[in-house]
Amino acid sequence: MIQKKDVEFYKEEGYLLVKGVFNMQEVEAMRSGIDNIIRRAAEAKRDENAAWDGDYLPKEQIRRLVLKGFHNVHYHDSVFLNALFHVNMVSVLKKLIGPNVQLHHSKMLVKPPEKGAAFPMHQDYPYFPHEKHSMLAASVHLDESNEENGCLRVIPKSHKQGVLSHVGRHYLNHKEYPISSGTPCPAEPGDVLFFNYLTIHGSDVNKSGRNRRNVLFQYRDASDFPIEDTHFDWGMGLMVSGENPHFDKVTPKYTIG
Structure with a gap:
């Protein structure tokens, strides 16, 4: 799926x-899956707006923006x-991470037409810091994505640059790192x-009449352990490729109440 030069580019x-x-x-099939999740969330009265708050945009603009996540x-x-x-995903992951790949978590992000929320520039590291920084995101595009739809x-x-200081764990100083500073x-x-979880990234508002639907999977090397208990998901540690070399660390520590 990818060549040596692609791996070198990623690094x-x-x-x-x-x-x-x-x-x-x-x-x-994934578009239908997202539509059905949104429908079931609404039926369960769990359809909340996941847009980020902050000072990276005027407050009156942020209040109008929506993100389904x-x-x-x-x-x-x-x-x-x-x-x-997916066989193509695993093919890429093995070359970018190594033979033993674990899932960390999954999520969906939907920017509705004309009011899809922005994500200010940030690193993913503060949400789930790890020892070896093997963590990466795989953002699956379900719609044509360009500057118009964020x-x-x-x-x-x-x-x-390593780990940078974030505003309340969420995003970088928007005056130093405006969304426009990122390469589309x-x-x-x-x-x-x-993209690596230390890579600074973000996205602008969806100003188009089209959806921008993405599914995001976070993966890591099976020998890369968290240094803080800041993020927990039940699927964490699921082996996607290879084996887990650590017999006593096949599931995260948790208590079922």
Whole structure:
């Protein structure tokens, strides 16, 4: 699926767009899965706005913006379990992370037409810091994504800066790192953007008349352990490729009440 030069690009730049990981039939199945999750959330009265608050945009603008976001989508619909184990995904992950790959968590992000919320520039590290920084995100595009509908933006090579100070764990100082400072990463349905959790990224408002639907999977090396208990999901540690070399660390520590 990818070549040596692509792996070298990822290591140097901190991100990699891989074209055509999923075909249109698979994309359509995931679109239906997202639509059904949103419908069931509304029926369960759990349809909340996941847009970030803050001072990166004027308050009156933030209040008008909407983001549909839910975690653990592979528990809501089997289409996402199939996606995170997809042969093309695993092929890429083994080259970017190594032979032993674990899932950390999954989520969906939907920016509705004309009012889809922005994500200010940030690193994912503060949410789930790990020892070896193998953690990466695989953002699966289910719609054509460009600057008009708020495509992902990254700052190339920013993963080499290490861990940066964030505002309340959420995002970087927007005056130093405005959304416009990121390089746009336009993509087509079925493409996947892989980026390290230290790579600075974000996205602008969806100003178009189209949806911008993404599913995001976070993966890590099985020998890369968390240094803080800041994020827990039930699917954490699921082996996607290879084996877990650590027999006593096959599940996170948790208590069932």
